[in-house]
Amino acid sequence: MRLYSMPSSGNSYKIRLLLALTGRRVEVIDCEYGSPALAEAKLAGALPYGKVPVLSLRDGTQLAESNAILWYLGEGSNFMPDSPVVRAQMLGWMFWEQYNHEPVIAVRQALLNYPHRAADATPARLAELLERGHTVLEVMERQLAVSDWLAGSEISLADICLYAYTHTAGTRGGYAMDRFPGISAWADRMASMPGYKGLHG
Incomplete structure (x- = not known):
């Protein structure tokens, strides 16, 4: 492949x-x-x-x-839940990531880190994305405050999906991640998974 x-x-x-x-x-x-x-x-x-x-x-x-x-x-991996209900919950998080999370968290990171996007990084736009992003992250925090993983009791594709932009939300996006201890603990669990490689790994 x-x-x-x-x-x-x-x-x-x-x-x-x-x-x-x-x-x-x-x-x-x-x-x-x-x-x-x-x-x-x-x-x-x-x-x-x-x-x-x-x-x-x-x-x-x-x-x-x-x-x-x-x-x-x-398909066929440990990251695909057996339960149809948990698979549906996993998909819910994955749809939410593309519709609610990525357009805010990823966009602010892009505006701050890509020179070709700098013209769009106005103070007003960055402030709007910061406020909206903290609201988005709070949705994840509520789940991760009571569960180790986003869907069901084991790691799934939902966690891999959401981890990608969330784990750099503070360093690349300027979000106040100290407000989200559940997300921070979850990110640590992700980084400790066997075979894990970071963004530039």
């Missing part, structure tokens, strides 16, 4: 993290923003939606969208 991945992107990192935790090997093509590799991948038609991550299977099938790729790679 071949993974087209942006090294600094949380959406790409969640795929690399699951691969590391499951001990699976793929060829990784680094496609950072503005890189020749990204331009070449687009020109070659390797990115169905024009963006990374994309997982190219051995038969040439291309899978796009990070959480769909997580689902594919998670």
